[in-house]
Amino acid sequence: LLDSSNSSHVSNTIDDFIDLGPDCSEDISDVISVDRYKTVYTDPGKQILILYATEYGFSEDVARKLYDRLVDFSVSKDDIFQPRILNAKDYELISFDQEQLLLLVIATSGDGVSPSDARPWYNDVMTTDSNLRHLNYSVLALGDSNYRYFCRAGQMIDSRLLYLGANRLIERSNVDMEDWTVINDWIKKIISCLETVVIETRVDYMSSRLPCNNDGYCRTRPFVAKMKVKRNLTTVIDSDDKETIHCEFDLSGSGLEFISGDALGIYPCNDPTDVEQLLSVLGSTGQEQLNPPQWAYQPKPDGKISLKKLLQMYYDLKNIKPELLKVIQHGQKDMNNTLNRLLVDGLSVKKNKMLDEYLKKREVVDVLKEFNYESVAMETILTNMKGLQPRYYSISSSPLKDKNTACITVAVVRYKVLGKLRSGVATTHLQDRMSVIETCPVFISRNTDFRLPMNKNLPIIMIGPGTGIAPFRAFIQERIHDESVGKNILYFGCRNKDKDFLYHDEMETWVNEGHLTLRTAFSRDQKSKIYVQDLLIQDACLVWKTLQDGGHLYVCGDAKHMSNDVHSALLDVCQSQGNMDQSEASKYLTLLEESQRYQKDVWVT
Ligand SMILES: Cc1cc2nc3c(=O)[nH]c(=O)nc-3n(C[C@H](O)[C@H](O)[C@H](O)COP(=O)(O)O)c2cc1C
Numbered sequence: 001l002l003d004s005s006n007s008s009h010v011s012n013t014i015d016d017f018i019d020l021g022p023d024c025s026e027d028i029s030d031v032i033s034v035d036r037y038k039t040v041y042t043d044p045g046k047q048i049l050i051l052y053a054t055e056y057g058f059s060e061d062v063a064r065k066l067y068d069r070l071v072d073f074s075v076s077k078d079d080i081f082q083p084r085i086l087n088a089k090d091y092e093l094i095s096f097d098q099e100q101l102l103l104l105v106i107a108t109s110g111d112g113v114s115p116s117d118a119r120p121w122y123n124d125v126m127t128t129d130s131n132l133r134h135l136n137y138s139v140l141a142l143g144d145s146n147y148r149y150f151c152r153a154g155q156m157i158d159s160r161l162l163y164l165g166a167n168r169l170i171e172r173s174n175v176d177m178e179d180w181t182v183i184n185d186w187i188k189k190i191i192s193c194l195e196t197v198v199i200e201t202r203v204d205y206m207s208s209r210l211p212c213n214n215d216g217y218c219r220t221r222p223f224v225a226k227m228k229v230k231r232n233l234t235t236v237i238d239s240d241d242k243e244t245i246h247c248e249f250d251l252s253g254s255g256l257e258f259i260s261g262d263a264l265g266i267y268p269c270n271d272p273t274d275v276e277q278l279l280s281v282l283g284s285t286g287q288e289q290l291n292p293p294q295w296a297y298q299p300k301p302d303g304k305i306s307l308k309k310l311l312q313m314y315y316d317l318k319n320i321k322p323e324l325l326k327v328i329q330h331g332q333k334d335m336n337n338t339l340n341r342l343l344v345d346g347l348s349v350k351k352n353k354m355l356d357e358y359l360k361k362r363e364v365v366d367v368l369k370e371f372n373y374e375s376v377a378m379e380t381i382l383t384n385m386k387g388l389q390p391r392y393y394s395i396s397s398s399p400l401k402d403k404n405t406a407c408i409t410v411a412v413v414r415y416k417v418l419g420k421l422r423s424g425v426a427t428t429h430l431q432d433r434m435s436v437i438e439t440c441p442v443f444i445s446r447n448t449d450f451r452l453p454m455n456k457n458l459p460i461i462m463i464g465p466g467t468g469i470a471p472f473r474a475f476i477q478e479r480i481h482d483e484s485v486g487k488n489i490l491y492f493g494c495r496n497k498d499k500d501f502l503y504h505d506e507m508e509t510w511v512n513e514g515h516l517t518l519r520t521a522f523s524r525d526q527k528s529k530i531y532v533q534d535l536l537i538q539d540a541c542l543v544w545k546t547l548q549d550g551g552h553l554y555v556c557g558d559a560k561h562m563s564n565d566v567h568s569a570l571l572d573v574c575q576s577q578g579n580m581d582q583s584e585a586s587k588y589l590t591l592l593e594e595s596q597r598y599q600k601d602v603w604v605t
Pocket residue numbers: 001002008009010011053054055056057058059060107108109110111112113115142143144145147148149150151152177602603604
């Protein structure tokens with residue numbers, strides 16, 4: 001699914017400088033061991049439900065931030081607000097008719113849908129006819145405007161709650177990526193509403209309904225899996241050649257189950273050289289003992305661990321939190337013009353383009369080297385760094401072939417910026433720093449909107465250039481294994497047949513055995529460039545016939561260019577073959593999407 005260390009979903013830590021100020025940033029040595037977010041209230045109070053729906057964890061971070069602010073507010077007013085946090089996947093524990101104030105933090109994932117774990121809850125709200133007139137609510141919708149349906153899940157649920165009679169306390173805010181300015185603004189508005197909104201004092205009905213944590217291995221409690229196999233899938237001759245690898249992880253004994261279309265989440269470690277560089281700039285030996293941070297996955301080390309280990313496992317050394325610049329600026333006596341200029345338009349990278357450009361090209365160590373941060377305490381620096389997030393890769397093998405092995409197909413990220421070699425954390429961890437037999441923490445990420453048809457007679461068209469081929473290798477294995485009769489048609493594209501034709505031998509074998517119709521676009525093997533979308537237009541007749549036969553269409557890969565170009569090509573096919581005008585063709589494809597016959601697993605890098 002995602003194979004870039006700069007992937008846009010990588011989330012911030014929950015603390016931001018703006019409200020805390022550098023002097024009151026959390027002391028990371030005391031935070032953590034107690035999970036204050038699981039408070040159970042036994043005394044009567046004014047209950048507030050913070051519900052989050054998350055795919056990658058950022059909504060949970062935001063929910064925790066909101067929780068902290070509500071607790072602070074309650075203490076400052078000497079009032080008895082009782083916020084509690086619940087993951088929407090545990091929605092069966094809630095009774096909306098007992099709730100008075102719902103604060104909903106919801107991400108949009110996939111191609112404009114609600115996060116997969118939250119789907120049963122989401123569908124329940126979308127279909128219920130309950131009367132919610134007693135309920136006050138507000139929605140914070142998380143998303144990324146690079147996607148076609150910006151914050152759609154949040155918008156849909158907001159309209160639905162209003163339709164069911166709930167009282168929208170304040171307007172929904174749409175958050176573009178990790179824009180803490182918008183998040184903080186929303187939180188401030190919520191808090192000012194609390195002065196006036198009437199919430200009855202009650203006993204917390206939820207105290208008897210805590211979620212049980214018997215879910216097995218998951219994002220917050222990954223399984224430590226052994227890498228069984230690793231091999232190169234490409235031939236790298238020049239430095240800008242594609243470098244893609246195939247890795248296999250052993251899931252035996254984990255109880256983890258996956259379905260073709262799902263992704264494998266992997267927790268990487270930072271490159272020790274990057275850690276050493278940062279420690280050297282910080283003037284530290286790395287031996288300082290600190291507690292692991294709040295977001296550390298289970299099992300967390302019991303006591304304190306060295307700063308070196310902490311940086312290697314839990315902190316993002318590549319992506320910079322804008323607040324880090326702010327604390328450095330605060331710590332400086334003299335005006336630093338460069339820093340002031342960068343921050344003059346605020347900390348939101350969506351609004352402050354200069355800051356965005358600056359941060360994109362740098363890592364944490366570059367910023368510390370560039371500006372004099374010396375009066376900023378180490379803890380403050382850490383508090384203003386992002387947490388190292390898991391990376392997600394579509395599983396490229398079918399569980400029908402081997403349910404204990406999850407294969408992934410990984411494009412290794414290496415590039416040059418400002419004359420310096422940069423690299424992806426997870427992809428180089430897998431390629432350079434991890435040998436077969438070694439282990440890393442993994443979990444399964446469901447992709448319920450990317451599934452083979454139940455009817456094995458139906459043909460499928462798969463469009464997956466580059467590593468977009470990954471889930472289709474799983475699909476084809478699965479269809480061969482369960483003796484599906486429907487035709488398998490794959491559109492694959494890469495630069496050169498001889499260098500980066502992934503799984504070339506396997507694909508050819510499947511073609512020879514009659515399991516696969518393979519169409520390839522090698523963009524650089526001839527004078528004029530050719531891509532998968534060009535092949536779709538060439539094959540208009542085949543594509544149209546396959547759709548007329550009830551076929552399912554799948555697209556996997558880059559969301560920004562490839563999937564839009566493929567969509568345009570499909571519009572062309574419908575127009576030329578189906579005698580439709582532009583708007584009819586567009587409606588036809590929308591209908592295909594709605595009936596789950598046109599599914600996408602696409603991402604923005
Ligand atoms: C694979 C993928 C698909 C996404 N699809 C959308 C989308 O369709 N619309 C949108 O607004 N944001 C989309 N996003 C952005 C997420 O909503 C955003 O990163 C959000 O902060 C994630 O929150 P979470 O970590 O709680 O899941 C997508 C992100 C990823 C990685």
